[in-house]
Amino acid sequence: MAATDLHVRFPAVSLLSQAEFALRRRAVQDRLDARHLHESSLPTGAATLLLHGTCALCLRRTEFASETGSWERMADGRRVPRWDGALACDCRDALPKQARAIVHFAESEAMLRPWTRLLLFGPPDASHRRLAALAGHTVTVPALRADGGGLGPEAAPAAFQLAVAVDCLHRTPPLDAAFAAFRRALAPGGSLLFTVPFRHDAARTVTRPDLGSHGVRLATMLREPVHEIGWDVLDRLRAAGFAHAAAHWYWSAELGYLGAFSMIFHAAL
Numbered sequence: 001m002a003a004t005d006l007h008v009r010f011p012a013v014s015l016l017s018q019a020e021f022a023l024r025r026r027a028v029q030d031r032l033d034a035r036h037l038h039e040s041s042l043p044t045g046a047a048t049l050l051l052h053g054t055c056a057l058c059l060r061r062t063e064f065a066s067e068t069g070s071w072e073r074m075a076d077g078r079r080v081p082r083w084d085g086a087l088a089c090d091c092r093d094a095l096p097k098q099a100r101a102i103v104h105f106a107e108s109e110a111m112l113r114p115w116t117r118l119l120l121f122g123p124p125d126a127s128h129r130r131l132a133a134l135a136g137h138t139v140t141v142p143a144l145r146a147d148g149g150g151l152g153p154e155a156a157p158a159a160f161q162l163a164v165a166v167d168c169l170h171r172t173p174p175l176d177a178a179f180a181a182f183r184r185a186l187a188p189g190g191s192l193l194f195t196v197p198f199r200h201d202a203a204r205t206v207t208r209p210d211l212g213s214h215g216v217r218l219a220t221m222l223r224e225p226v227h228e229i230g231w232d233v234l235d236r237l238r239a240a241g242f243a244h245a246a247a248h249w250y251w252s253a254e255l256g257y258l259g260a261f262s263m264i265f266h267a268a269l
Contacts, residue, residue: 008059016234017234021249039081043071048068050064054254054255055100057095057103058089058092060091062091084098087100098195101250103134106162106164107134115136118137119159120139120163121163121182122142150184158184163191169227171226175233176240179267180241182240189268191266191267192237194264195264196229197228199229200263202228204232243269245267246265246267247264248263248265249262
């Protein structure tokens with residue numbers, strides 16, 4: 001068996017709607033409570049939190065490190081965990097939790113292979129180097145064109161098998177136009193993989209002004225509005241032409257994927 005065929009199963013539940021999420025959440029509430037107690041017991045007053053586990057990308061035992069200085073301090077001196085940018089493995093790329101999960105999902109669920117034509121969308125992310133190293137050909141597009149030209153000439157129609165966008169689509173207006181642009185850039189059978197700050201209890205996406213401090217829109221922050229993403233994002237992906245769209249709710253203590261409602265979104269043609 002080739003090395004590229006060796007994958008740890010991605011530990012997630014696939015959800016097609018908010019209704020499915022609500023049913024699943026009720027069914028596993030005892031498990032969620034136990035996870036919360038487990039995660040809450042981990043932090044100490046130390047500057048670095050170290051946890052032992054397995055790196056799903058390298059298939060080796062590892063030590064996950066979390067710098068706790070930016071975490072909110074509790075009354076007893078411990079810190080409130082913020083896991084997405086934490087839990088960096090001690091492997092070559094030292095990827096934090098979310099970046100490792102994105103690469104893991106891309107390999108095991110989105111069929112990222114050495115012959116894959118890959119589109120990386122948005123600002124640089126910790127996952128990008130590893131994703132590009134695993135693909136056959138990679139093009140990076142930082143943003144949609146301001147003139148309405150979609151992804152631009154770098155992203156020819158049907159040119160890619162996989163597109164990845166990490167925590168940037170909530171600042172990519174208009175959202176439906178972005179999904180349509182990805183749809184055009186993907187070849188038949190291709191897919192879009194992305195993460196966003198997600199309001200797991202919200203049915204609909206709400207777009208609000210991008211405000212500065214104290215609710216004042218600053219001249220230096222004249223960015224486009226921010227989308228507060230809700231569950232209707234799945235319907236919007238289907239309306240853009242994706243045949244299948246799902247949220248993948250993942251967690252694993254062994255793999256260093258902590259956090260209550262971690263989601264990766266995947267839409268396939």
